[in-house]
Amino acid sequence: VMVWLRRCTHYLFIVVVAVNSTLLTINAGDYIFYTDWAWTSYTVFSISQTLMLLVGATYYLTFTGVPGTATYYALIMTVYTWIAKAAWFSLGYPYDFIVTPVWLPSAMLLDLVYWATKKNKHSLILFGGVLVGMSLPLFNMVNLITVADPLETAFKYPRPTLPPYMTPIEPQVGKFYNSPVALGAGAGAVLGCTFAALGCKLNTWTYRWMA
Numbered sequence: 001v002m003v004w005l006r007r008c009t010h011y012l013f014i015v016v017v018a019v020n021s022t023l024l025t026i027n028a029g030d031y032i033f034y035t036d037w038a039w040t041s042y043t044v045f046s047i048s049q050t051l052m053l054l055v056g057a058t059y060y061l062t063f064t065g066v067p068g069t070a071t072y073y074a075l076i077m078t079v080y081t082w083i084a085k086a087a088w089f090s091l092g093y094p095y096d097f098i099v100t101p102v103w104l105p106s107a108m109l110l111d112l113v114y115w116a117t118k119k120n121k122h123s124l125i126l127f128g129g130v131l132v133g134m135s136l137p138l139f140n141m142v143n144l145i146t147v148a149d150p151l152e153t154a155f156k157y158p159r160p161t162l163p164p165y166m167t168p169i170e171p172q173v174g175k176f177y178n179s180p181v182a183l184g185a186g187a188g189a190v191l192g193c194t195f196a197a198l199g200c201k202l203n204t205w206t207y208r209w210m211a
Contacts (some may be wrong), residue, residue, distance in 0.1 A: 009206055018076045039180040046137040046184035051195045053103050054132050058199025067115035074107035102139040105123040106132045127197040133192030137184030
């Protein structure tokens with residue numbers, strides 16, 4: 001009975017975390033409605049994706065103990081997001097591109113760290129967290145590139161006019177501290193370790209609850 005209870009809890013966790021990952025990433029890379037705030041949105045979405053991928057993939061990876069399951073988890077996230085975005089598209093939501101599977105290469109790095117360090121959990125948290133945090137904002141730029149013409153779409157689907165104090169300032173593109181990739185990667189590398197540790201802890205708690 002306890003074995004089945006533990007397994008059911010495990011699958012429940014996977015579904016809940018994967019669904020929440022999808023909800024957090026549903027607009028990741030969708031700059032149609034964020035034309036003015038593209039860089040800000042990009043950074044926020046990159047960090048949210050990094051953290052949700054890490055917590056779920058690390059949990060799954062340490063639960064099974066099999067290198068490769070982090071990539072499998074990223075695949076689950078990708079498929080869930082494709083389904084959700086397709087549903088929104090069918091309802092008339094103005095998407096003009098498909099989200100790319102940006103989580104897969106980062107998850108592969110997580111698997112690689114776990115395998116290369118002979119399943120050392122602390123190395124996974126430290127090295128895996130940093131690698132995913134630093135790599136995902138870079139891969140997420142692919143999403144931004146796939147937007148066909150955000151300005152045309154913005155005029156087609158106008159938003160309410162922003163008040164003067166909300167009008168965005170033109171970013172100084174090219175300076176390192178204003179780079180959305182650098183900002184996302186820096187924040188992701190720090191927070192990534194924390195969420196990788198949380199993924200490991202969730203695994204421990206699952207066993208503890210079911211013991």
